[in-house]
Amino acid sequence: MSVQTPFRALSRRAPAVQCLHPRSQRWQHQRSMVTVVPPVTQDSTSSKGPTAMVFMNMGGPSTTDEVGNFLSRLFADGDLIPLGPLQSYLGPLISRRRTPKIIKQYADIGGGSPIRKWSEYQAEEMCKILDKTNPETAPHKPYVAFRYADPLTEEMYAKLLEDGFGKGKGGRAVAFTQYPQYSCSTTGSSLNELWKWRQRMESPSRNPSLTPAEAEGSIQWSVIDRWPTHPGLVNAFAENIEAKLQTYPEEVRDKVVLLYSAHSLPMSVVNRGDPYPAEVAATVWAVQQRLGFRNPYRLCWQSQVGPSAWLGAQTSDTVKNLVQKGQKDLVLVPIAFTSDHIETLFEIDQEVIHEANELGAEGRVRRAESLNGSPTFIKGLADLASAHLKSGELCSKQMGLRCPACKNEKCLQSKKFFSGQDKPDNEAFIM
Numbered sequence: 554m555s556v557q558t559p560f561r562a563l564s565r566r567a568p569a570v571q572c573l574h575p576r577s578q579r580w581q582h583q584r585s586m587v588t589v590v591p592p593v594t595q596d597s598t599s600s601k602g603p604t605a606m607v608f609m610n611m612g613g614p615s616t617t618d619e620v621g622n623f624l625s626r627l628f629a630d631g632d633l634i635p636l637g638p639l640q641s642y643l644g645p646l647i648s649r650r651r652t653p654k655i656i657k658q659y660a661d662i663g664g665g666s667p668i669r670k671w672s673e674y675q676a677e678e679m680c681k682i683l684d685k686t687n688p689e690t691a692p693h694k695p696y697v698a699f700r701y702a703d704p705l706t707e708e709m710y711a712k713l714l715e716d717g718f719g720k721g722k723g724g725r726a727v728a729f730t731q732y733p734q735y736s737c738s739t740t741g742s743s744l745n746e747l748w749k750w751r752q753r754m755e756s757p758s759r760n761p762s763l764t765p766a767e768a769e770g771s772i773q774w775s776v777i778d779r780w781p782t783h784p785g786l787v788n789a790f791a792e793n794i795e796a797k798l799q800t801y802p803e804e805v806r807d808k809v810v811l812l813y814s815a816h817s818l819p820m821s822v823v824n825r826g827d828p829y830p831a832e833v834a835a836t837v838w839a840v841q842q843r844l845g846f847r848n849p850y851r852l853c854w855q856s857q858v859g860p861s862a863w864l865g866a867q868t869s870d871t872v873k874n875l876v877q878k879g880q881k882d883l884v885l886v887p888i889a890f891t892s893d894h895i896e897t898l899f900e901i902d903q904e905v906i907h908e909a910n911e912l913g914a915e916g917r918v919r920r921a922e923s924l925n926g927s928p929t930f931i932k933g934l935a936d937l938a939s940a941h942l943k944s945g946e947l948c949s950k951q952m953g954l955r956c957p958a959c960k961n962e963k964c965l966q967s968k969k970f971f972s973g974q975d976k977p978d979n980e981a982f983i984m
């Protein structure tokens with residue numbers, strides 16, 4: 554069997570038909586993910602490290618000065634906001650118009666997004682745990698790659714090469730999405746970007762300055778592409794919800810309505826077949842199960858942008874409606890993001906809850922803490938990454954399927970690459 558894959562350390566790859574993983578750890582079962590490779594046999598006497606653990610996320614402006622660049626990159630991303638052939642003209646126009654309003658929002662939450670601080674902290678703490686649980690791939694080195702803010706994907710990639718990965722030396726890197734639920738507009742966009750920079754920096758056809766030895770020893774990538782029902786995630790959410798419920802008098806505690814709130818998607822993306830709504834619902838169900846379904850709950854959607862149709866019901870409408878009907882005890886739970894950001898600190902805390910109080914909610918509409926520095930969450934990240942490293946899997950089985958209405962050539966190419974199916978004999982696997 555050919556071992557000409559870009560993942561040489563993981564190269565004892567089974568043919569595509571033999572891709573189910575034999576392990577029976579619970580989270581792997583729940584995820585029902587593919588294993589494209591059998592587990593790597595670890596040599597107990599020597600480490601296969603270092604291993605780069607790359608946290609991928611959208612990022613946010615750390616200061617108000619960065620808002621303009623953040624928005625211009627965001628509106629230039631056709632995977633997030635497809636503006637067709639007019640993208641390079643309309644993108645800058647819309648982002649420039651939007652910048653003053655968004656600067657004000659970041660100023661109101663303390664002058665910037667805390668996402669970089671939290672991402673760096675979570676990645677570092679996770680790597681410390683992995684060094685203990687997975688000595689065979691140690692040391693684990695934390696990296697952050699943001700899509701629209703520093704450190705950008707290209708910056709992270711350059712640092713990887715500078716730190717001794719690739720360039721003839723190979724080395725293993727795990728692209729670990731920090732969006733628990735997969736959307737082509739979020740994780741898909743980050744993977745497409747990572748694939749683009751991998752081609753530019755490590756593909757001999759795109760980078761003629763590479764020597765054959767350097768091209769041969771490129772970085773071996775694998776991907777953690779979704780984890781909507783991982784027990785570490787579910788427990789961390791449940792703990793924060795329980796803590797918030799404790800702030801209500803005992804006699805009303807079980808009557809508090811839990812309003813899970815996720816960033817919405819345009820209906821055009823939903824109808825394309827994007828997996829995100831189903832995966833968000835899976836997280837909600839798993840958290841509810843863990844909480845014993847003691848409280849009534851709903852899933853609603855926030856942060857719509859622009860005039861097109863978005864998935865509803867909107868969080869702000871739902872809160873207003875319930876408060877007006879007399880249901881004032883509500884806990885909002887941001888369920889699709891793992892740290893605080895403008896949507897929690899501004900939209901929920903300063904807009905939705907403020908509006909509820911104006912309607913007479915008397916401070917009884919509250920928000921569960923974001924996961925941020927939760928030790929349960931960070932331990933969960935480490936458990937997930939540990940199992941991934943030991944499994945030798947390249948990505949989940951879901952990566953083999955594109956959205957039914959996807960016409961994006963980048964999705965096809967990057968999915969082929971990350972699933973190790975970019976060789977002609979395996980072409981049929983990506984659909």
Ligand SMILES: C=CC1=C(C)c2cc3[nH]c(cc4nc(cc5[nH]c(cc1n2)c(C)c5CCC(=O)O)C(CCC(=O)O)=C4C)c(C)c3C=C
Pocket residue numbers: 611612613614627633634651655666667668732736738739816817818819822829858889890893894895896
């Ligand atoms: C899981 C989370 C997110 C999904 C899905 C998502 C889809 C999505 N977003 C836009 C447009 C914008 N999003 C903006 C900011 C923003 N988006 C998310 C998360 C998801 N977006 C976050 C966490 C943030 C804030 C970052 C931070 O502060 O840390 C913005 C910029 C702000 C604004 O102008 O309102 C836009 C625009 C689309 C179109 C979309 C789905 C296709």
Ligand code: FES
Pocket residue numbers: 737741825827954955956959960961964965
């Ligand atoms: S848009 Fe979903 S796979 Fe391309």
Ligand SMILES: [Fe+2]
Pocket residue numbers: 816856
């Ligand atoms: Fe967004």
